[in-house]
Amino acid sequence: MxxxxxxxxGVFICHCGTNIAGVVDVKQVxxxxxxxxxxxxxxxxTYMCSDPGQALIKDSIKEHxxxxxxxxxxxxxxxxxxxxxxxxxxxxxxxxxxxxxIREQCCWVHMGEPEKATEKAxxxxxxxxxxxxxxxxxxxxxxNVERSAxxxxxxxxxxxxxxxxxxxxxxxxxxxKEPSIGGHMAQLDKxxxxxxxxxxxxxxxxxxxxxxxxxxxxxxxxxxxxxxxxGNFKVKILRKARYVDEKACTGCGVCAQKCPVKxxxxxxxxxxxxxxxYIPFPQSVPITHTIDKENCLYFTRGVCKVxxxxxxxxxxxxxxxxxxxxxxxxxIINATGYDLFNAKKLPQYGYGKYKNVITGLEFERxxxxxxxxxxxxxxxxxxxxPKSVAFIQCIxxxxxxxxxxxxxRICCMASLKHAxxxxxxxxxxxxxxxxxxxxxxxKGYEEFLVRVQDEGIRLVRGKVSxxxxxxxxxxxxxxxxxxxxxxxxxxxxxxVVLAVALVPxxxxxxxxTLLKVSRGADGFFLEAHPKLRPVETHIPGIFICGCAQGPKxxxxxxxxxxxxxxxxxxxxxxxxxxxxPLTAYVLEDYCSGCGVCExxxxxxxxxxxxxxxxxxxxxxxxxxxxxxxxxGAACPSKAIVLRGFTEPQLMSQIEAxxxx
Amino acid sequence: xxxxYACIQCGTCSGSCPAGRYTNLRTRLIVRNIQLGLRENVxxxxxxxxxxxxxxxxxxxxxxxxxxxxVRVARNIAFEEGHAKKPHLYVAHMFINTGHSIKFADEHxxxxxxxxVSSVPPTVLSYPEAMEEISKLTELSGxxxxxxxxEG
Ligand SMILES: Cc1cc2nc3c(=O)[nH]c(=O)nc-3n(C[C@H](O)[C@H](O)[C@H](O)COP(=O)(O)OP(=O)(O)OC[C@H]3O[C@@H](n4cnc5c(N)ncnc54)[C@H](O)[C@@H]3O)c2cc1C
Ligand code: SF4
Ligand code: SF4
Numbered sequence: 033m034x035x036x037x038x039x040x041x042g043v044f045i046c047h048c049g050t051n052i053a054g055v056v057d058v059k060q061v062x063x064x065x066x067x068x069x070x071x072x073x074x075x076x077x078t079y080m081c082s083d084p085g086q087a088l089i090k091d092s093i094k095e096h097x098x099x100x101x102x103x104x105x106x107x108x109x110x111x112x113x114x115x116x117x118x119x120x121x122x123x124x125x126x127x128x129x130x131x132x133x134i135r136e137q138c139c140w141v142h143m144g145e146p147e148k149a150t151e152k153a154x155x156x157x158x159x160x161x162x163x164x165x166x167x168x169x170x171x172x173x174x175x176n177v178e179r180s181a182x183x184x185x186x187x188x189x190x191x192x193x194x195x196x197x198x199x200x201x202x203x204x205x206x207x208x209k210e211p212s213i214g215g216h217m218a219q220l221d222k223x224x225x226x227x228x229x230x231x232x233x234x235x236x237x238x239x240x241x242x243x244x245x246x247x248x249x250x251x252x253x254x255x256x257x258x259x260x261x262x263g264n265f266k267v268k269i270l271r272k273a274r275y276v277d278e279k280a281c282t283g284c285g286v287c288a289q290k291c292p293v294k295x296x297x298x299x300x301x302x303x304x305x306x307x308x309x310y311i312p313f314p315q316s317v318p319i320t321h322t323i324d325k326e327n328c329l330y331f332t333r334g335v336c337k338v339x340x341x342x343x344x345x346x347x348x349x350x351x352x353x354x355x356x357x358x359x360x361x362x363x364i365i366n367a368t369g370y371d372l373f374n375a376k377k378l379p380q381y382g383y384g385k386y387k388n389v390i391t392g393l394e395f396e397r398x399x400x401x402x403x404x405x406x407x408x409x410x411x412x413x414x415x416x417x418p419k420s421v422a423f424i425q426c427i428x429x430x431x432x433x434x435x436x437x438x439x440x441r442i443c444c445m446a447s448l449k450h451a452x453x454x455x456x457x458x459x460x461x462x463x464x465x466x467x468x469x470x471x472x473x474x475k476g477y478e479e480f481l482v483r484v485q486d487e488g489i490r491l492v493r494g495k496v497s498x499x500x501x502x503x504x505x506x507x508x509x510x511x512x513x514x515x516x517x518x519x520x521x522x523x524x525x526x527x528v529v530l531a532v533a534l535v536p537x538x539x540x541x542x543x544x545t546l547l548k549v550s551r552g553a554d555g556f557f558l559e560a561h562p563k564l565r566p567v568e569t570h571i572p573g574i575f576i577c578g579c580a581q582g583p584k585x586x587x588x589x590x591x592x593x594x595x596x597x598x599x600x601x602x603x604x605x606x607x608x609x610x611x612x613p614l615t616a617y618v619l620e621d622y623c624s625g626c627g628v629c630e631x632x633x634x635x636x637x638x639x640x641x642x643x644x645x646x647x648x649x650x651x652x653x654x655x656x657x658x659x660x661x662x663x664g665a666a667c668p669s670k671a672i673v674l675r676g677f678t679e680p681q682l683m684s685q686i687e688a689x690x691x692x
Numbered sequence: 693x694x695x696x697y698a699c700i701q702c703g704t705c706s707g708s709c710p711a712g713r714y715t716n717l718r719t720r721l722i723v724r725n726i727q728l729g730l731r732e733n734v735x736x737x738x739x740x741x742x743x744x745x746x747x748x749x750x751x752x753x754x755x756x757x758x759x760x761x762x763v764r765v766a767r768n769i770a771f772e773e774g775h776a777k778k779p780h781l782y783v784a785h786m787f788i789n790t791g792h793s794i795k796f797a798d799e800h801x802x803x804x805x806x807x808x809v810s811s812v813p814p815t816v817l818s819y820p821e822a823m824e825e826i827s828k829l830t831e832l833s834g835x836x837x838x839x840x841x842x843e844g
Pocket of ligand 1: 184185186187188189190207208209210213214215216217220222223224225253254255367368369370371392393396442446449537539543577578579580584585586587589
């Protein structure tokens with residue numbers, strides 16, 4: 033359409049079944065609309081978004097030579113893309129379309145006042161018409177996509193996503209901050225509900241990652257800087273010195289045998305020891321050993337070097353330095369997982385004070401054959417086999433007072449699994465699970481509950497209120513109400529296991545700043561839509577999966593990881609992405625170079641450039657710009673224009689609204 | 693803070709309750725009965741008066757329900773609706789008439805002397821002129837009127 037051409041607007045008013053038509057008098061709105069300037073056609077229909085509804089728009093564009101279209105219906109978040117395509121199919125530039133929201137912003141909030149709602153609907157349509165007259169055609173931008181991926185976090189989520197993308201033919205950089213991949217799953221013994229050994233199902237995948245030609249494994253590494261946009265991310269990775277040459281080290285373990293320094297093992301949650309040169313667990317990938325600088329005698333006191341002397345592969349490198357690696361990738365997947373709730377925040381349970389009160393993850397290490405006790409369930413206080421074990425649910429979960437408001441989803445099943453393991457390993461032991469609700473929602477989960485019940489495990493409905501230790505025996509007295517009996521009781525156990533909540537990573541805020549993604553009220557990373565876009569974030573090209581997005585079990589984590597890989601593969605395999613043209617641009621003559629916009633842009637899309645000696649002007653990187661409009665509002669010189677939301681467009685809309 | 697309709701009946705409150713260890717008070721059931729609108733179960737029950745208002749339940753409730761405060765409100769309603777217990781009224785009377793909620797007896801005197809504090813506490817018993825102030829306060833606050841009404 034040439035600029036001089038008079039606007040010919042077609043208006044389509046949707047009933048949305050009775051959502052709109054049940055409140056607003058649609059015929060009145062059509063009548064009103066037909067009398068507005070530039071409107072050449074106005075009509076209504078039950079469902080504008082349906083095929084016949086869209087056909088009506090297309091036919092009308094042709095029949096009435098429409099050069100602008102306004103649909104008055106639901107929120108543009110729902111159907112703006114639908115109607116833009118409809119316009120395009122009829123040969124009209126899709127950005128010559130405007131939507132008036134008369135459902136969420138009118139009918140749904142004014143259900144009891146149909147007359148006033150009808151007046152408001154007219155006002156909203158009038159405002160949309162005012163803007164529509166001033167719309168200009170726009171063209172989406174296209175960018176090339178770097179065909180490689182960065183995955184942050186090497187738990188089961190990151191491992192699965194990496195393997196899927198690598199098998200699809202894309203190069204993957206898998207970054208893990210610990211010396212080995214595996215995450216929490218590597219710490220588990222058996223996995224509910226099938227009780228397969230966690231290592232047996234995890235290690236083949238870890239090994240695959242380690243030798244996949246399309247995967248560059250970057251362990252003991254952290255992402256430090258992320259710049260750019262979908263298809264073109266530039267990332268700086270910090271590779272921490274492990275003082276061992278990854279290529280030379282054969283993982284023989286002689287160094288660790290000879291190293292004289294013992295420190296509590298992080299992997300065993302302090303229940304066992306490791307050396308100053310170590311691998312976290314026997315199946316670590318890579319098998320490369322790492323020197324813990326904080327505890328190594330050479331680094332702390334300048335003596336020792338025993339490992340260097342004995343290493344048959346000559347792999348020790350005391351002069352190794354931290355390195356920065358620069359990568360270009362097309363997409364990023366955040367698979368950074370979870371942390372556990374600190375049970376010391378609930379002092380009434382005595383965690384950290386009474387030795388025989390432990391967490392579920394500590395129990396996993398105790399019961400695991402490669403754990404500190406060789407798989408024997410013993411009491412930390414005296415190494416004895418407990419004859420009675422209590423499991424207490426919802427420690428921190430569902431506790432908006434001192435913990436987190438949400439349900440951690442895995443703990444009921446994890447404690448039932450643990451209860452079964454006690455019965456299996458300690459015949460005759462008394463095992464009791466204290467719960468508020470048993471949530472066994474997954475496939476095969478209720479069946480697992482029945483199985484465990486049959487094994488003679490006692491289930492008591494009631495949250496334990498407090499625990500006291502008998503200092504002589506180390507036994508624990510639990511005080512609670514059995515809510516089904518209405519009886520308050522005190523009962524004694526030799527070991528207590530707390531099912532603590534899954535919480536966001538402590539580093540989540542830093543990662544949020546790095547990736548510029550959002551987190552929800554619960555602190556976990558936020559998906560773009562809770563139902564329809566569960567693995568995308570609101571930043572194009574950045575995806576999430578696993579417990580980074582919220583607490584979940586391994587089946588859900590793996591499913592979500594494969595989903596993230598599939599979504600990420602779309603831009604990677606297309607090799608191109610298109611971006612909305614609703615971006616900002618600078619009127620260079622107005623710009624004074626003050627820099628307000630550069631400071632305010634949350635996407636770092638604006639940069640001040642020196643155009644001549646001493647003269648700076650703002651420049652928008654359209655690929656980075658998300659069209660939020662902050663810069664336009666902040667610019668004191670009115671030098672920034674947001675396409676699709678220009679000042680004349682918005683002012684005309686406001687004027688129209690206030691003139692009804 | 694949540695309204696008591698958010699209660700999940702976990703029993704943390706009852707299990708924490710020091711009074712519930714020696715009485716039939718089940719804090720959780722007070723909340724449950726109120727949720728279900730079973731007024732008489734709450735207002736007519738002796739258990740309502742067993743709470744020592746120590747606030748342990750309120751401090752621990754995972755749903756952040758103001759349980760102890762709710763007990764206090766329920767007691768006020770119970771009192772207004774004629775559910776005042778005899779021993780409470782007796783204590784109230786003692787206070788209105790003597791400025792002390794219990795009768796000061798010889799055994800108290802002996803106990804005090806045995807630990808070397810003044811044989812009579814520094815209350816109205818030592819300062820009889822304070823009784824006038826107490827009368828004024830019980831009157832002004834409406835406490836006296838409410839207690840006397842219950843008697844009739
Ligand atoms: C006691 C217990 C028992 C359980 N038992 C079962 C079970 O039997 N069955 C079951 O299905 N589920 C079970 N689960 C749940 C299971 O642990 C999770 O579903 C699974 O581990 C989630 O995997 P993930 O990869 O999302 O997260 P994680 O396992 O937490 O992995 C995240 C990885 O990312 C790394 N990382 C984090 N931040 C960064 C960063 N900034 N840079 C680089 N790397 C980073 C971490 O080091 C880690 O390796 C259990 C959980 C607990 C607590
Ligand atoms: S130099 Fe450090 S890591 Fe090596 S053996 Fe000695 S203490 Fe252990
Ligand atoms: S502790 Fe709170 S949530 Fe639990 S039963 Fe008592 S009032 Fe209800």
